[in-house]
Amino acid sequence: xxxALKHALEDLLRARRxxxxxxxxxxxxxxxxxLPTGIxxxxxxxxxxxxxxxxxxxxxxxxxxxxxxxxxxxxxxTRAGALAAWVDPxxxxxxxxxxxxxxxxxxxxxxxxxTRSRPLPASIAAVGTLVGSGLFDAVVLDLAGVSPGDVGRLxxxxxxxLQRMIEETPAALVLIAxxxxxxxxGGVSLSLQPKAPRWSGAPGPGRLLxxxxxxxxxxxxxxxxxxxxxxxxxxxxxxxxRR
Amino acid sequence: xxxxxxxxxxxxxxALLEIAREFTPRVEARGPTPVLLDLHGLGRVWPAPEALGxxxxxxxxxxxxxxxxxxxxxxxxxxxLTQARPGLTIVPAGAEAEALAPLPVALLGLDSDREALFHxxxxxxxxxxxxxxxxxxxxxxxxxxPRLRRMARGEDETPLVPTPPPESFECTLELEWPVDxxxxxxxxxxxxxxxxxxxxxxxxxxxxxxxxxxxxxDGKLHSRALRPAAPSIEARTWRTLLLLDLETHPPHDAxxxxxxxxxxxxxxxxxFSLLDxxxxxxxxxxxxxxxxxxxxxxxxxxxxxxxxxxxxxxFVLGTFAPGPAIVGASRPAEPRAALRAFRPPLPAxxxxxxxGPAFVAAAGIRGTVLDRAGPWRASxxxxxxxxxxEEWDVLLSTAGVYRIFRDLARGEWFVEGELD
Numbered sequence: 001x002x003x004a005l006k007h008a009l010e011d012l013l014r015a016r017r018x019x020x021x022x023x024x025x026x027x028x029x030x031x032x033x034x035l036p037t038g039i040x041x042x043x044x045x046x047x048x049x050x051x052x053x054x055x056x057x058x059x060x061x062x063x064x065x066x067x068x069x070x071x072x073x074x075x076x077x078t079r080a081g082a083l084a085a086w087v088d089p090x091x092x093x094x095x096x097x098x099x100x101x102x103x104x105x106x107x108x109x110x111x112x113x114x115t116r117s118r119p120l121p122a123s124i125a126a127v128g129t130l131v132g133s134g135l136f137d138a139v140v141l142d143l144a145g146v147s148p149g150d151v152g153r154l155x156x157x158x159x160x161x162l163q164r165m166i167e168e169t170p171a172a173l174v175l176i177a178x179x180x181x182x183x184x185x186g187g188v189s190l191s192l193q194p195k196a197p198r199w200s201g202a203p204g205p206g207r208l209l210x211x212x213x214x215x216x217x218x219x220x221x222x223x224x225x226x227x228x229x230x231x232x233x234x235x236x237x238x239x240x241x242r243r
Numbered sequence: 244x245x246x247x248x249x250x251x252x253x254x255x256x257x258a259l260l261e262i263a264r265e266f267t268p269r270v271e272a273r274g275p276t277p278v279l280l281d282l283h284g285l286g287r288v289w290p291a292p293e294a295l296g297x298x299x300x301x302x303x304x305x306x307x308x309x310x311x312x313x314x315x316x317x318x319x320x321x322x323x324l325t326q327a328r329p330g331l332t333i334v335p336a337g338a339e340a341e342a343l344a345p346l347p348v349a350l351l352g353l354d355s356d357r358e359a360l361f362h363x364x365x366x367x368x369x370x371x372x373x374x375x376x377x378x379x380x381x382x383x384x385x386x387x388x389p390r391l392r393r394m395a396r397g398e399d400e401t402p403l404v405p406t407p408p409p410e411s412f413e414c415t416l417e418l419e420w421p422v423d424x425x426x427x428x429x430x431x432x433x434x435x436x437x438x439x440x441x442x443x444x445x446x447x448x449x450x451x452x453x454x455x456x457x458x459x460x461d462g463k464l465h466s467r468a469l470r471p472a473a474p475s476i477e478a479r480t481w482r483t484l485l486l487l488d489l490e491t492h493p494p495h496d497a498x499x500x501x502x503x504x505x506x507x508x509x510x511x512x513x514x515f516s517l518l519d520x521x522x523x524x525x526x527x528x529x530x531x532x533x534x535x536x537x538x539x540x541x542x543x544x545x546x547x548x549x550x551x552x553x554x555x556x557x558f559v560l561g562t563f564a565p566g567p568a569i570v571g572a573s574r575p576a577e578p579r580a581a582l583r584a585f586r587p588p589l590p591a592x593x594x595x596x597x598x599g600p601a602f603v604a605a606a607g608i609r610g611t612v613l614d615r616a617g618p619w620r621a622s623x624x625x626x627x628x629x630x631x632x633e634e635w636d637v638l639l640s641t642a643g644v645y646r647i648f649r650d651l652a653r654g655e656w657f658v659e660g661e662l663d
Contacts, residue, residue, distance in 0.1 A: 039578050062643035067581040067663040075575075081568025084521060092616065095547035095558040095662065097581035102574035105547050107565045111535070112543040115586075126535060133531040135523045144663070197644055199616060207616040208634040210579045212644060212662060230580035232636070232662065 016068025035172045036070060038076040038102075041226040045218040046188050049073075052137070054184040055163050055173040060192030065214040066176040067093075068101065068230040069192070070140045073174065075102035082107070082137035085130045089113035089123040120150050123171055131166045131173055142145050143177040143213070151181060158243055163187075192228065208232070244285075244292065245403075247300065247313045249277035259310070260406065262302050266295075272406040277325050279318055281403055283522055296331040307508065315339055316482065320397035323350050323369070339397025346368025351391055357384075368397035368607040409528045410446065410506035414439045421460045421497035428498060429486055434483075435503050436478040443507060449474035452506035455489075465596055465620060468494060471533070473525025474508050480526040491540075523565065532563065553623050554630060556584060580662050584623030590656035591647060598636055603647060605658045610639030624653070 009010050018087050034049035043049050050073060058066050074084040084107060086093055091112045099105055111126050112117030123141065130139050143151055159182035166173050167183070183189045192214045200208035209232040215225035248259055259278040263270040269281035281294065288293035290398035293312050303310035318340035323631050324332050327346045334342045346369045366372055372395040380388030382447040392398060412545035414435045422428055429553035432433055434456075452470035459465055467488050475481060544644035545560040600612050626628055631651040638644050644662040650654070 017299060017651050036580075038574065044511065062661050066582055066661060068579055072578045073579050079574055083565055091549075091586050092583040092660070094556070094582040094584045095549055096556075097579065098547070099549055100575065101579045101581065105549070107545065107568070108546060109563045110547050110560065111538050112560070114541070115545060122537065129531060129534045133534075135527060135531060140321050178280060180577065194642055197614070197638055199614065203244065203614070209616045209662070229577070231575075232580050237564070 009209055017229065017235060023195040026063075026093045029077060030101035034074060036076050037072045039069070039072055039228065042069065042190070042216055042228060043168045045226050046190070047074075047215065048170040050138070050174055050188060051186050052170050053167050053181065054187035055159065055166060055175065056189065057177060057181055057183045058190045058192065059181065060178045060214065061177070061178060061194060063197070063212055064192035064194040064210055065216075066144055066192055067097075067142075067226050069190075069216075069228065070174055070176050071101035071103055072100055072139055073172075074098070074140065075104075077138040078107040080137075081186045083135055084138040085109040085111065085136045085140070087111045087113075087123050087127050087130070087139065088145075089119040090142065091115055092142065098181045103178075118131075119151070120146055120154065124154065124162070127162060127173065128165050131162070131169055131171045134169050134171070137169050138172050138174065140174045140176060143175055143185055146177075148179060151177070171176075193225070195227075197232075198229075214218035244282045244314055244316055244319040245294075246282050246299065246317045247277050247315070247318075247321035247323070248280060248310055249305075249312075249325040250303070250310045252309055257409075258306065258308060259303075260310070261308065262310070263298065264408065265297060265302055265628035266410075267405060271403050272320065279403060281405075282314070292333050293425055295329070296333060302330060307610055314344070315397070317397045317401050318403060323394075323397075326439055340370075340373055340395075342382045343395060343397050344368060344373065348372065351394060353391075355663050357387075365386040374441060377614055390575055403525065404539070408509065412439055412443060412448075412507050413502060414451070415500065415502040417500045418498065420498050423497040425486055425489055425493070427459055428489070428501075429482065431501060432482050432503070435501065436481050439505050440476050440478040440481070443505060447510050448505070448507040449510050450477045450481065450505040450650065453485065454504040454506070456502040456504075457494050457498045458498050458500040458502075459494055461496050463496070465494040465498075470506075471525075471529035472562070473529055475526040476510070477526050479532055483530050484533050485639055487536060490538055491535055528563075552620060555621075555632075556586075582660040583663050586659040588648075588659045591656045591658045593647065593649070593656040600637055600647060600656075602616065603637060603639060603645065603658065605655075608639070608641075608643070608645065609628055610641045612637045613640055614638040620651075634659075 019073040034051050036043045036049035058069055060066055077084045086108060088111060093110060095105060098108065113123055127139060127141050131138050162173065195213040195215060197212050198210040200210050211229055211231045214228045217225040218230045249265055250259060259276055260270060260272055263278050263280045267280050271279040273279065283346055285295055289298060294312055296312050299312050300310060304446035311325050311329050313321045313328065315321040315324065315334035316336045317339045320334055320343055323343055323346060327350055348367060349358060371597050372392055376391055377389045380392055391398060416431055451474040452468060454468045457465040469484055469488055471484060508538060534538055535544050542560060545654060546563045547558050548561050550557040550559060589605040591603055593600045599615055602611050615635055615637045618633045620633050622631035632648045633651060634648045636644060636646055646659045646662060648657055648659055
């Protein structure tokens with residue numbers, strides 16, 4: 001096919017794009033398209049999703065929905081046919097939860113830290129390898145299970161170096177942590193604050209945890225947050241878990 | 244002029260071909276023996292056919308091989324005569340039929356029925372077949388009759404089809420001075436791999452595997468072999484993979500010589516799509532996984548897969564080999580909270596009130612239970628490693644929601660993970 005005709009066809013396809021998550025065309029600069037989480041409220045405050053070529057962070061205390069939000073991002077990424085990676089120094093990812101969130105597990109590379117050693121430096125090096133490969137659209141570094149002391153002992157240039165590595169790639173690096181760590185100049189910092197969880201009824205036998213709720217704020221100076229609701233993942237024995 | 248080279252000692256197929264290729268690249272093997280040589284154009288080096296014939300036989304003798312050679316201007320005559328006459332036979336142009344005439348019919352390679360038929364006719368030599376009328380032979384033997392007659396007269400039936408030389412994708416570099424360390428070795432490997440990959444590309448092949456032999460200064464051999472998930476033709480990729488492998492398995496001495504052998508495989512043809520997402524390059528994927536060797540070697544990196552069981556936390560970590568993308572697969576209607584699993588589950592001290600947990604204490608977790616859901620009981624694998632548990636989801640005073648369970652077999656409490 002003559003190249004002029006091919007370009008014209010590609011322009012037409014771009015112009016008539018009907019799906020927001022349609023796969024990128026060959027040669028298209030994917031860095032211009034942020035990675036959505038599929039949660040409308042969160043994508044709204046993020047300006048469409050997590051920016052590519054930038055490191056971003058999602059932080060908050062326990063049960064604030066950091067992991068659920070990151071899995072929603074990976075679900076959207078793998079659904080679009082791209083690859084994703086989860087670097088897990090504390091080895092806490094639950095593959096069943098990832099599958100329930102819609103992540104296509106075949107397209108998810110999971111790096112499990114060996115908690116008997118000190119896996120954080122090796123995890124940081126692995127993140128560099130993953131973003132440098134250009135193969136992965138989303139890379140999540142899970143620092144939520146790592147003690148703040150270990151994170152604080154990392155060399156000061158660690159995050160600057162990672163940001164430099166990711167700048168020219170189509171990947172979005174997302175750190176999830178208990179507290180603010182770092183984010184790139186064009187990245188987003190999303191803080192989550194847990195609210196009261198939802199239960200299925202009055203206390204008593206047969207009651208279920210319906211879900212977690214949280215408030216999400218993008219940036220340090222955001223005036224108001226948006227509500228985030230995550231449906232609970234049923235345990236192996238609950239009716240929810242057996243579905 | 245053509246040459247027929249034959250050895251009655253039934254040599255290996257390569258032996259005669261190697262002798263023949265010393266004189267001409269146009270060589271056709273007819274089984275292990277004989278071998279047909281196209282000797283056109285050698286008149287300047289060997290003006291007399293006798294000199295050329297002697298040179299070929301001397302070469303065979305140098306390899307301890309008894310060989311017979313027939314030089315003729317017909318391929319058929321050269322092949323038939325070399326099997327019948329010892330030593331060197333030279334047939335002048337136009338004298339092929341005359342030279343072939345006394346040879347036995349069996350040389351034509353007939354089956355036993357046909358040979359018995361000629362015997363009943365009283366035909367014993369090629370000269371007698373050559374004298375038979377072509378029409379009569381065609382009537383009695385079909386198309387084979389005239390073909391045998393033409394062969395007996397030394398007339399060529401088929402052109403020479405050169406046998407391609409054996410494909411060898413091996414490259415050796417002998418070094419004047421030994422090199423120590425991976426950095427200088429990287430340049431040498433690049434040089435060797437580029438020529439090797441060019442050779443593979445010329446033949447429409449890729450390398451499914453690569454073997455590296457390093458001869459060390461102390462005379463020992465340091466061998467490494469790589470076989471990544473996908474074949475590759477990229478010298479840069481192979482160099483990176485070999486260097487990464489040598490980083491984890493370095494030679495114990497300086498390198499004196501290196502040999503790289505490729506395992507060829509046919510090139511793959513990939514039809515790219517304009518609309519489907521671009522698939523990751525297999526070469527780059529293999530390279531990335533090799534860089535993560537510290538994780539993959541210990542089985543701590545890969546694609547998770549769930550097992551078909553109700554046992555909590557049952558999964559395997561398989562090789563990361565993403566296949567074709569299934570774009571637009573279904574997704575849950577609403578986002579899900581996730582379990583952050585503690586591996587192994589944290590032993591916990593749980594105080595009970597009204598039949599349910601009221602206080603939980605475990606490593607790094609401690610709080611009063613503000614709200615709870617449960618109990619939900621489950622058990623399984625009674626035929627093997629039986630498990631039985633009672634699960635609770637509890638909201639602690641620290642605002643964290645945790646999944647705890649009591650192992651009913653042991654009567655002990657554990658925190659399985661944090662809901663997040």
